[in-house]
Amino acid sequence: MMTGKHALVTGGGTGVGRAVALALAEAGAAVTICGRRPEQLATVARENDRVVAIAADVTDEAAMAALHADAEKARGPFDIVVANAGMSGSSPAHRTSLADWQHTLDVNLTGSFLTVKPALAGMTARKSGRIVFVASTAGLKGYAYVAPYVAAKHGVVGLMRALATELVRTGVTVNAVCPGFVETDMLQESVQRIIEKTGRTVEQARASLAATNPQGRFIQPxxxxxxxxxxxxxAGASITGQTLSLSGGETW
Incomplete structure (x- = not known):
């Protein structure tokens, strides 16, 4: 299904990024993954020989431009770009430092822009391409104690809609998937923060997060x-400018 396609997946060493990279590879695509942890990337690359790992920081414009150039030289231009890299912290807004605010926006929002920007001219010229942002239900509604993350993910959804409008006549589609809490390392970090700040047990912390999903469960990568x-x-050729909520009915 994806034979002959070349895909980029950022944050490809763990969680959702790993699952996306392996799914694309299993469908026949050549996949390049990137992230800041070479060991994790190498582990994923060993799982499928269609996956190649390149260490790069999505917040570094020069590094992302170089990644695109090197990957194109080695395997051809990207037909698919999945901007997945992200991070989150937790604190009341009045206790959120400017440094934490800026870092969250740098990784989640600016990193998404720098991930897709080098691919836009080529996709437009070829009149073909798929761009998918991994956003969050936090891009569709508000949550307490994660103001920078909510702001960043709303920004990602806005970026997606702007690009979809800009590219709508080019054959390039641009969409966002917006999952609720996903069973990943990031979820475990959220559970640990709840335990530390509230004294709840692991089971109680997990239950409080799972309860945000009307189905009462976590989304799987x-x-x-x-x-x-x-x-x-x-099959997705006519789908562009859309947010796909994977949340058990929490958001639409």
Missing amino acids: QEVAAAVLWLCSE
């Missing part, structure tokens, strides 16, 4: 990967 795979397929 493979579910997000399946949604991305569909948006990148020929």
Whole structure:
């Protein structure tokens, strides 16, 4: 289904990024993953020989431009770009430092822009391409104690809509998937913060997060990967400018 396609997945060493990269590779795509932790990237690359790992920081414009140039030279231009890299912290807004605010926006929002920017001219010229932002339900509604993350993910959704409008006549589609809490390392970090700040048990902390999903469960990385795979397929050719909520009905 994806044979002959070249895909970039940022944050590809763990969680959703790993699941997306492996799903694209299993569908036949050549996949380049990037992130800041070479060991984790190498582990994913060993799982499928269609996956190649390149260490790069999505907040570094020169590094992302170099990644695109090097990957294109080695395997051809990117047909698919999945901007997945992200991070989150937690604190009341009045206790959030400017440094924490800026870092969250740098990784989640600016990093998403720098991930896709080098691919835009080529995709437009070829009149073909798929761009998918991994946003969050935090891009569709507000949550307490994560103001920088909510602001950043709303920005990612806005960026997606702007690019979709700009590219709508070029054959390039631009969409966002917006999962609720996903069973990943980031979820475990959120659980740990709840335990430290409230004294709850692991089970109580996990239950409080799972309760945000009307289905009473966490989203699995493979579910997000399946949604991305569909948006990148020929079946998704008419889908652009959309937010796909994977949240058990929490948001639409």
